[in-house]
Amino acid sequence: MNPPDRPERHGATQSSLREHNLGLVARTVGASGRPITRADVAHLTSLTRPTVSRLVDDLIAARVIVELPTAPTEGAGRPGIPLAPASGTLVALGLEVNVDYLGGVVVDLTGAILAARVEPRDLRASEPAAVLADLKHLATGLAARATAAGASVVGAGIALPGLVDSDGSRLRLAPNLGWRDIDPRALVNLDDLGPAPIVANEADLAALAEASLMRSTDPAARSFIYVSGEIGIGASIVLGGVPFRGRHGWSGEIGHMRAQAGGPPCRCGSTGCLEVFAGTASIAAAAGIDTANDGADAMGAVRAAAEAGDDAAVAAIRRAGAALGAVLADVVNLLDIPMIILGNRYASLATLLEPAIAEALTARVLSAPWAPPAVRPALSGERSAMIGAARSVLDTVLADPAAWMARTAPRA
Amino acid sequence: MNPPDRPERHGATQSSLREHNLGLVARTVGASGRPITRADVAHLTSLTRPTVSRLVDDLIAARVIVELPTAPTEGAGRPGIPLAPASGTLVALGLEVNVDYLGGVVVDLTGAILAARVEPRDLRASEPAAVLADLKHLATGLAARATAAGASVVGAGIALPGLVDSDGSRLRLAPNLGWRDIDPRALVNLDDLGPAPIVANEADLAALAEASLMRSTDPAARSFIYVSGEIGIGASIVLGGVPFRGRHGWSGEIGHMRAQAGGPPCRCGSTGCLEVFAGTASIAAAAGIDTANDGADAMGAVRAAAEAGDDAAVAAIRRAGAALGAVLADVVNLLDIPMIILGNRYASLATLLEPAIAEALTARVLSAPWAPPAVRPALSGERSAMIGAARSVLDTVLADPAAWMARTAPRA
DNA sequence: CGGTATTTGTTATATGGTGTAACTTATCGC
DNA sequence: GCGATAAGTTACACCATATAACAAATACCG
Numbered sequence: 001m002n003p004p005d006r007p008e009r010h011g012a013t014q015s016s017l018r019e020h021n022l023g024l025v026a027r028t029v030g031a032s033g034r035p036i037t038r039a040d041v042a043h044l045t046s047l048t049r050p051t052v053s054r055l056v057d058d059l060i061a062a063r064v065i066v067e068l069p070t071a072p073t074e075g076a077g078r079p080g081i082p083l084a085p086a087s088g089t090l091v092a093l094g095l096e097v098n099v100d101y102l103g104g105v106v107v108d109l110t111g112a113i114l115a116a117r118v119e120p121r122d123l124r125a126s127e128p129a130a131v132l133a134d135l136k137h138l139a140t141g142l143a144a145r146a147t148a149a150g151a152s153v154v155g156a157g158i159a160l161p162g163l164v165d166s167d168g169s170r171l172r173l174a175p176n177l178g179w180r181d182i183d184p185r186a187l188v189n190l191d192d193l194g195p196a197p198i199v200a201n202e203a204d205l206a207a208l209a210e211a212s213l214m215r216s217t218d219p220a221a222r223s224f225i226y227v228s229g230e231i232g233i234g235a236s237i238v239l240g241g242v243p244f245r246g247r248h249g250w251s252g253e254i255g256h257m258r259a260q261a262g263g264p265p266c267r268c269g270s271t272g273c274l275e276v277f278a279g280t281a282s283i284a285a286a287a288g289i290d291t292a293n294d295g296a297d298a299m300g301a302v303r304a305a306a307e308a309g310d311d312a313a314v315a316a317i318r319r320a321g322a323a324l325g326a327v328l329a330d331v332v333n334l335l336d337i338p339m340i341i342l343g344n345r346y347a348s349l350a351t352l353l354e355p356a357i358a359e360a361l362t363a364r365v366l367s368a369p370w371a372p373p374a375v376r377p378a379l380s381g382e383r384s385a386m387i388g389a390a391r392s393v394l395d396t397v398l399a400d401p402a403a404w405m406a407r408t409a410p411r412a
Numbered sequence: 413m414n415p416p417d418r419p420e421r422h423g424a425t426q427s428s429l430r431e432h433n434l435g436l437v438a439r440t441v442g443a444s445g446r447p448i449t450r451a452d453v454a455h456l457t458s459l460t461r462p463t464v465s466r467l468v469d470d471l472i473a474a475r476v477i478v479e480l481p482t483a484p485t486e487g488a489g490r491p492g493i494p495l496a497p498a499s500g501t502l503v504a505l506g507l508e509v510n511v512d513y514l515g516g517v518v519v520d521l522t523g524a525i526l527a528a529r530v531e532p533r534d535l536r537a538s539e540p541a542a543v544l545a546d547l548k549h550l551a552t553g554l555a556a557r558a559t560a561a562g563a564s565v566v567g568a569g570i571a572l573p574g575l576v577d578s579d580g581s582r583l584r585l586a587p588n589l590g591w592r593d594i595d596p597r598a599l600v601n602l603d604d605l606g607p608a609p610i611v612a613n614e615a616d617l618a619a620l621a622e623a624s625l626m627r628s629t630d631p632a633a634r635s636f637i638y639v640s641g642e643i644g645i646g647a648s649i650v651l652g653g654v655p656f657r658g659r660h661g662w663s664g665e666i667g668h669m670r671a672q673a674g675g676p677p678c679r680c681g682s683t684g685c686l687e688v689f690a691g692t693a694s695i696a697a698a699a700g701i702d703t704a705n706d707g708a709d710a711m712g713a714v715r716a717a718a719e720a721g722d723d724a725a726v727a728a729i730r731r732a733g734a735a736l737g738a739v740l741a742d743v744v745n746l747l748d749i750p751m752i753i754l755g756n757r758y759a760s761l762a763t764l765l766e767p768a769i770a771e772a773l774t775a776r777v778l779s780a781p782w783a784p785p786a787v788r789p790a791l792s793g794e795r796s797a798m799i800g801a802a803r804s805v806l807d808t809v810l811a812d813p814a815a816w817m818a819r820t821a822p823r824a
Numbered sequence: 825c826g827g828t829a830t831t832t833g834t835t836a837t838a839t840g841g842t843g844t845a846a847c848t849t850a851t852c853g854c
Numbered sequence: 855g856c857g858a859t860a861a862g863t864t865a866c867a868c869c870a871t872a873t874a875a876c877a878a879a880t881a882c883c884g
Contacts, residue, residue, distance in 0.1 A: 011459035012432045014842060014869055020424045021870085039832055047423035051871055053833065077831025078879040163779070172782070223659060235746070244651075246748025247635060250779050257742040258776070261673040270776050330669040330742060334647070336658025364670070364682050367575070367662050370584070426840055426871060433842085451861055463842055465862065489860025490850040 019402040021047060025055045026398045029065050030085045030109065033216050037080025056083065062405045063089035063152070064109065064397070085109035090397060090404075091146050093139055093156035093193065094390030096383075097131060098202065099123055099176045099231070104138050105383060106146045106153075107390035109398075111212065115145050116383065125178040132187035143193055154397050154404060155194040157389030158184060159202040161230070166249030168199030175267075176231055194407070198392050203228035203252060204243040205388030206343055206380065207236035212391055213379045215241070224339040225331060226378070227254070227324070229299075229346030231281045233274055237335065254331065255279065259323035277323035280345045286316035299345045306352055321353040325360025332365045332373050343378035350377030431814040433459060437467045438810045441477050442497045442521065445628050449492025468495065474817045475501035475564070476521065476809070497521040502809060502816075503558050505551055505568035505605065506802030508795075509543060510614065511535055511588045511643070516550050517795055518558045518565075519802035521810075523624065527557050528795065537590040544599035555605055566809050566816060567606040569801030570596060571614040573642070578661030580611030587679075588643055606819070610804050615640035615664060616655040617800030618755055618792065619648035624803055625791045627653070636751040637743060638790070639666070639736070641711075641758030643693045645686055649747065666743065667691065671735035689735035692757045698728035711757045718764055733765040737772025744777045744785050755790035762789030 010016075028041050036044075042052045059065045066086045073079035087110045095104040103118035117138055123131060135158075143153050162174030164184075171182040184199050207226035214221055226236040233255035237244045245251055255275035256268050266273035276282055284290075284298040287305060305313035332338055340357075342350040354375050361375070362368045380387065397404045422428075440453050448456075454464045471477045478498045485491035499522045507516040515530030529550055535543060547570075555565050574586030576596075583594040596611050619638035626633055638648040645667035649656045657663050667687035668680050678685035688694055696702075696710040699717060717725035744750055752769075754762040766787050773787070774780045792799065809816045 009436070011436055011457040011463075012429050012842095013459075014426075014429070014871095017424050017426070017429050017841095018870060024421070024423055037832075045423040047425075048872060049833065050835085050873090051423075054870085073880065075831085076829070076881045078833075078877095080832055237747070239656075244747075247750060248748055248779065248783060251746065251748035253745040253748075253778050256745055256776070256778050258670070258738065268778060326670065327742075330739075331746060333665040333668055334663065334743060334746070335649070335656075336660055336663035336665075338659055364668070366665050366668050366680060367660065371660060424871095426842095429870095430841060449861070460843055461862065462844090462864080466841085485851065487860085488852045488858070490848095490862075492861055 015402075019400055021045075021051070022055050022058065022401045023399050025052060026059055026064055026401050029059075029083050030398055031215060031219075035068050035071070035082030035084040037082060039080050041083070058405070059401060062401060062408065064401050064404075087112055088114060088149065088151055090154050090394070091151040092154050092390040092393035092397075093142055093146075093190075094159070094205075094383075094386035094388065094393075095135055095139055095156060095188075095197075096159040096202065096386045096389065097123065097135060097177070098159075098161050098385075102131065102135055102138065103383070103386060104135070104142050105386045105390060106142050106151075107387060107394065108151065109394055111387075111391075113383075113387070114149065114151070115142055116386075117142060118383070123177055128177075128179050128182045129187055132182075132184065136188045136190065139188070139190060139193070152408065153193055155197060155393040156190050157198040157200070157205065157391075157393045158188065159205045159385035159389045160184060160199065161202045163250045164199055164201050166245045166247075168197075171199070172250075198389065198396075200243075200245075200389070200392070201234065201236070201249070201252070202385040203234035203344075204236045204245065205386075205392060206378075206384040207238050207243050207341075207388065208392055208395075209380045209384040209388035210341055210343065210378050211238050211241050217379070221339055223337050224341050225328070225335075225337055226341045226343050227328070227346060228344040229278070229280055229342070229349070230344055231279055233279055235331075237337070239337075254327055257327045257330065259327055274323055274327045278320035283316050283320050283349075286319065287313040289313075299348055303349055303352060317349065317352050318356050321356025322360055324353065325357040326364070328357060328373075329361050329364035332361065332367075336367065338365075338367070338371050338373035340373060340375045341378050342375065343380070343384065347377045347381075350375075427814075431812055433457075433463070434467050434470065434813045435811050437464060438471055438476055438813050441471075441495050442810055443627060443631075447480050447483070447494030447496040449494060451492050453495070470817070471813060474813060474820065476813050476816075499524055500526060500561065500563055502566050502806070503563040504566050504802040504805035504809075505554055505558075505602075506571070506617075506795075506798035506800065506805075507547055507551055507568060507600075507609075508571040508614065508798045508801065509535065509547060509589070510571075510573050510797075514543065514547055514550065515795070515798060516547070516554050517798045517802060518554050518563075519799060519806065520563065521806055523799075523803075525795075525799070526561065526563070527554055528798075529554060530795070535589055540589075540591050540594045541599055544594075544596065548600050548602065551600070551602060551605070564820070565605055567609060567805040568602050569610040569612070569617065569803075569805045570600065571612065571617045571797035571801045572596060573614045573644075575662045576611055576613050578657045578659075580609075583611070584662075610801065610808075612655075612657075612801070612804070613646065613648070613661070613664070614797040615646035615756075616648040616657065617798075617804060618790075618796040619650050619655050619753075619800065620803055620807075621792045621796040621800035622753055622755065622790050623650050623653050629791070633751055635749050636753050637740070637747075637749055638753045638755050639740070639758060640756040641690070641692055641754065641761070642756055643691055645691055647743075649749070651749075666739055669739045669742065671739055686735055686739045690732035695728050695732050695761075698731065699725040701725075711760055715761055715764060729761065729764050730768050733768025734772055736765065737769040738776070740769060740785075741773050741776035744773065744779075748779065750777075750779070750783050750785035752785060752787045753790050754787065755792070755796065759789045759793075762787075 038052045042049045068082040091106050091108045101120045106115040163172040222241045223239050228234045235252040235254040256273045258272045259274040259277050263272050265271050266276050287302045289301045361373050450464045454461045480494040503518050503520045513532045518527040575584040634653045635651050640646045647664040647666040668685045670684045671686040671689050677683050678688050699714045701713045773785050
C-alpha cells in the first residue's frame with residue numbers, strides 16, 4: 001500500500017513524463033465526481049488542451065474513460081464533450097476472508113459493484129489451504145461472469161483479518177481464524193488474473209473504501225483514523241488517502257494499547273488493553289447479550305437494548321466509549337489527525353458511543369480547544385473491505401494507466 | 413515540512429522533468445557519503461551518462477556540487493572525476509530560540525558548521541518581539557560573516573519550542589517561553605535573506621538533523637520516533653526521512669499521552685500525563701536535584717547521582733523509564749515504527765533509561781517477538797535543532813536546485 | 825434572422841530534454 | 855607499447871509538451 005523505506009528513486013525519462021500525465025488525467029477524471037470536459041481537465045491539471053486531448057484519446061482507446069453523450073449545454077461557446085470513468089469495461093476483484101464469511105465483489109472504475117457473492121461460513125479454527133482454494137473458486141466464478149459481460153479483469157485484491165506483511169507476501173497471524181504464517185498468494189493462486197494480487201489487512205482496505213467515498217463528500221479530508229470494531233479492534237491510519245502500514249505492515253494495533261490500568265488480562269498476555277473494554281465480544285458480554293450463535297448481529301442487539309433503556313447495555317456502551325476515547329485521545333495527541341471514523345461493527349453503535357468518546361477527547365486532547373476532533377460513523381457499509389480491495393487494484397491502474405495499456409496490447 | 417492534504421498535483425512538463433532529474437542528481441551526490449563519479453550517478457539513478465554529465469555541469473555552475481582532484485585510481489579504464497557536495501559555497505542559517513538560550517549556526521551542503529553563535533539567556537516569560545529582534549541581529553551577523561567568506565546564503569530556518577502551524581506562519585503556544593499566538597516570520601523579518609524562512613518545532617528539526625546523520629550510518633532506517641526530553645516532552649514522527657507534522661502541525665505531543673492512571677495533576681489540566689513522570693523537571697525533583705538555577709545540567713547531575721548509587725535518583729530514572737516505555741509501547745503498536753531515538757536532555761540519560769523502557773516495550777508491543785523495537789540515544793548533539801533548521805533549508809535546494817538556480821541568475 | 829463573441833477541440837510547428845551510438849581520453853595489464 | 859576497459863563527450867534521433875492558429879459549435883445581441 002505504501003512502500004517500505006526505499007533508498008532512492010529512479011531517474012525520470014520522457015516516457016515517465018507521459019506515464020505521469022496519463023495517470024494524472026485519469027485520476028482527474030476519476031476523482032471529479034461528475035463528468036468533466038477536456039478543457040476542464042486542462043484547467044485542473046495546468047496541462048494544455050492539445051496535450052490533454054492526446055492523453056484522453058489514449059485513455060479512451062484503453063477503455064479507462066469514455067465520452068458521454070453531450071449534455072444540455074450552458075453558457076456561451078462550443079459545448080465540451082463530457083468525460084467520465086468507463087463503466088463495466090475495466091474491473092477488479094475484491095476478495096475477503098473473515099471470521100464468519102468468505103466473499104468477493106467485482107467493481108468497475110466508476111465504483112459500481114457489478115457482481116457480488118458472499119458465502120456465510122464459520123471460519124474459526126479453519127484450514128487455510130481449503131478455505132483459500134474455495135476463495136479461488138469463488139474468484140474464478142466472478143471473473144468468468146465479468147468477462148462474459150465484456151469486462152477485462154485487471155487484477156484482484158484480498159482482504160484478510162490479521163497481520164499482513166506490507167508487501168502482501170505473508171499473513172503472519174490471524175487470531176480469529178487461527179491462521180499463522182500463511183502465503184496467501186501461493187494458496188489462492190490467481191496468476192491467470194493478471195499481476196500478483198494485492199493482499200492487505202481488512203481494516204486498511206475498508207479504510208481505503210471509506211477514503212474514496214469521502215473524496216466525493218469532503219475532498220479536503222484526506223487523512224483520518226479508521227477504527228474497525230470486531231472481536232479485536234484494529235485501526236487504519238490514512239494519510240493523504242493512503243493507509244500508512246508501518247515498517248512491517250503491522251500498524252494500527254490499537255486493540256492492545258492501554259485503555260485503563262488493571263482490568264482482566266487480555267489474550268495478548270498483557271493487561272488493560274482496549275480490546276478488553278471495547279471489543280465487540282466484551283461489549284456483548286458486559287451487556288448480557290449472548291454472542292455464541294449470532295456474533296454478527298450481537299451489536300444490533302446491544303444497540304436495541306441500550307435504546308430500550310437496559311442498564312447493563314447502556315453501561316457497557318459507556319465503558320467501551322470511555323476506553324475508546326482515552327486511547328483515541330492519545331492517538332490524536334500523537335498524530336494530530338482530528339478525524340475519527342467508526343467502522344465495521346462500531347458503525348451501528350456510533351451514535352451511542354460518540355458521547356463518551358467525545359468527552360474523553362475534549363478532556364485529554366491538547367489541541368481540542370482550537371480544533372475539536374470529529375467522530376463519525378463510516379459511510380461504507382458491510383462489504384467495505386472487499387470494495388477497498390478492488391479499489392486498491394483499480395487505483396494502481398489509475399496511478400499508471402500506461403502499465404495497464406502495455407499489458408493489454410503487447411502486440412508490438 | 414510536509415504539505416497539508418493537497419487536493420491534486422500539477423501536470424508535468426519537460427522542465428519539470430529537468431527539475432526532477434537535477435534534484436535527483438544533486439541528492440544522489442549529496443546522500444552518498446563519499447565522492448562518486450558521473451558514471452556512478454548514472455548507474456544509481458538509471459539515467460544515461462550524457463544526461464548526467466549535462467546535469468552535473470549545471471550543478472557545478474550553480475556551485476551545488478564540485479569536482480574533486482582526481483583520486484588515487486583503481487582498476488582498469490579511465491578514472492572518473494570524483495564529485496561531492498560543494499563546501500562553503502551555498503549555506504543556510506539555522507536559528508533557534510529555546511528556554512535558556514538563543515542561537516544560530518551556518519551550515520553548508522556538506523553538513524559542516526561554518527559558524528555558530530549561542531547566547532545563553534533565561535527566556536522564561538520573555539517578550540517575543542524583543543527576543544526575536546535580537547535573533548534577527550544574531551542572524552544578520554552570521555549571514556554577514558558567511559557572505560564575507562564567499563558563501564551565498566540560501567535561506568534560514570527557525571526552531572521554536574512549541575506548537576507551530578504546519579506552514580510555519582504562526583507559533584500558537586510555547587508554554588516554557590510563555591509565548592502565545594506569535595507571527596515569527598514578521599517579528600524576525602529576514603526578508604533580505606532569500607525566501608521566507610522555514611519555521612518549525614524544535615523537536616521536528618532536531619529529528620531532521622538526526623535523520624541526516626542516520627542516513628550515513630544506516631541508510632535503511634528512514635523512519636523512527638525521535639523523543640525530545642525537556643521540561644515538556646515532545647516527539648517527532650519521522651517517516652521516510654521527513655517529519656510527519658499532522659493536520660495542523662501539532663503532532664508528537666506525547667508528553668500528554670497517558671502514562672499511568674492517577675498521579676498528580678498535569679499543568680495541561682489532565683492527570684496521568686507522561687510529562688508528570690518523565691519530564692526533566694519531574695525527574696530532577698524526584699531525584700532530589702535542585703533544578704532552579706541550572707536546568708541545563710540537571711540531567712547530568714541526576715545521571716551522576718544514579719551512577720553513584722543514589723537511591724532517589726535510581727528510582728526517579730526507573731519511574732521515568734517505565735512511564736516512557738508504557739507510552740512508547742502504545743506508539744509502536746499504533747505505528748509499527750520499531751525504532752526510538754532518545755534525544756535532547758534524554759540523550760545523556762539514555763543508557764540508564766533504556767532497561768525500563770525496553771522492559772515495557774517487550775511486555776506490551778505485540779510484534780516484539782518478531783521485531784523487537786530498538787532504543788537508541790540520539791547521534792546529534794546540543795545544537796541539533798539549529799542544524800536541522802539549516803538542513804531543512806538546504807534540503808529545499810537539493811530537492812529543487814532549478815528553483816535556486818533561477819533565483820540566483822535571473823539575468824535573462 | 826444573421827453576425828459576433830466565446831469557448832471547445834484539433835492541427836501544424838517549435839522547443840527542449842533524454843536516449844542511442846559513436847568517439848575521445850585515460851588508465852591498467854601484459 | 856599495445857589491447858582491453860571504462861569515463862566522459864559529441865552528434866543525432868526521438869518524443870512529449872507548448873505555442874499558435876484554426877475549425878466547430880453554441881449563446882448573445884441587434
